[in-house]
Amino acid sequence: MSEPLLDVRDLRTEFKTDDGIVKAVDGVSFKVEPGQVLGIVGESGSGKSVTCLTVMGLNDSKFATSTGEVLFRGEDLLKASSSRLRTIRGDEIAMIFQDPMTSLNPVHKIGRQLAEAVVLHNDVSSKQAYARALELLKAVGIPRAERRIDDYPHQFSGGMRQRVMIAMALINNPDLIIADEPTTALDVTTQAQILALLKRIQDDFGSAVIMITHDLGVVAETADDVIVMYAARIVERGPVRSIFNEPRHPYTWGLMGSLPRLDTNLERLYQIPGQPPSLLNPPSGCRFHPRCAFAMPICRQQDPQLMPAGSDTLHEQACHLDEATKAREATKLVAMLTAGAPS
Known part of the structure; x- marks a missing residue:
């Protein structure tokens, strides 16, 4: 190549x-x-x-x-x-x-x-x-x-x-x-x-x-391809279709969940709780863990590395969650975002 x-x-x-x-x-x-x-x-x-x-x-x-x-x-x-x-x-x-x-x-x-x-x-x-x-x-x-x-x-x-x-x-x-x-x-x-x-x-x-x-x-x-950055690091990257159809990082879920939709009656858009961390003294472990609803003890202790998302070697994510949970939450989010969307 x-x-x-x-x-x-x-x-x-x-x-x-x-x-x-x-x-x-x-x-x-x-x-x-x-x-x-x-x-x-x-x-x-x-x-x-x-x-x-x-x-x-x-x-x-x-x-x-x-x-x-x-x-x-x-x-x-x-x-x-x-x-x-x-x-x-x-x-x-x-x-x-x-x-x-x-x-x-x-x-x-x-x-x-x-x-x-x-x-x-x-x-x-x-x-x-x-x-x-x-x-x-x-x-x-x-x-x-x-x-x-x-x-x-x-x-x-x-x-x-x-x-x-x-x-x-x-x-x-x-x-x-x-x-x-x-x-x-x-x-x-x-x-x-x-x-x-x-x-x-x-x-x-x-x-x-x-x-x-x-x-x-x-x-x-x-x-064509997307990089998702949080607190000075890449947390997810891959082809745009894969990122939008099968997002694998909780931060990406938050960004996608905050997109405005025409088929909803919500008075307020979803927002990711908390604020981005100070880069003078970032959190230990996964930098997103203070704002993440899925945070586990390992997230506070160990920094996750970018790994392939399942069998897709072009799609990578840095998260300690198990693949079954990631797949389930991604499916729920995509279904919510596509519900009522024009075909």
Whole structure:
């Protein structure tokens, strides 16, 4: 088999703070194949964004320390120089940030910012770069792109600014796109448009995509494989169909159970009890055990390792529960979620 586009091995990232060392990413490993869409889900603070910022080399080296391996086409990005990372970022790997208003320079026109990304990585004239910027604005569906290219970021709506960020990420035809909560703070209609756009662009350009989100509905619509993170670690991963049809970790059950449904009269959505733990001093054993209804004494003492979920070697989970209980609870949850759903 050919080597993966991205191979992250035992990645650990720590931040120095006045209160102590925060282990924001703790032993994370995954692979991304060319053209694949990988979804990373979990609550805020689970380590999703820090994992991908580490891949991009965007953590402040004064406060952050990373170990492990981040192999991009066989090259370890953790050992790459700053100049080498600048060459890769925006060209071979691009990122769509969560808040486009703070990611775009408010004092420069959109066209200039897009053209700059072209000039930095290609031997082209300003005119050619400007033409490429206009081409991408049209590709992402900006109306009257010929006029809007000379507008400033504040003259665009939230959804249009997100489209501009997508255009900026795609402008050099990267092999890997990291989308960090690309639909946050957008209305439902605009969210659907942005997701459809990302899917179309991914099909057209053939880029691999890492989709970071807390919304399992977004993952179900876009991803091929899913990683579920909790308290800086992976607790479950596998093909999206397997994760949704046969979830095997209590935390995944909680995330799925909190999805809104149209066929229910409940006044409140289900919520996972408690709060995510502090990464300054995480719980011993399984980090989810203080919030887990199925916690056993072993959960407080022994850290579970990722193991195959039954006979499915592509689906892995880290939980001490016996397989019969996992299968029973997963079946009950899926039946509840699918009851009354349109066929």
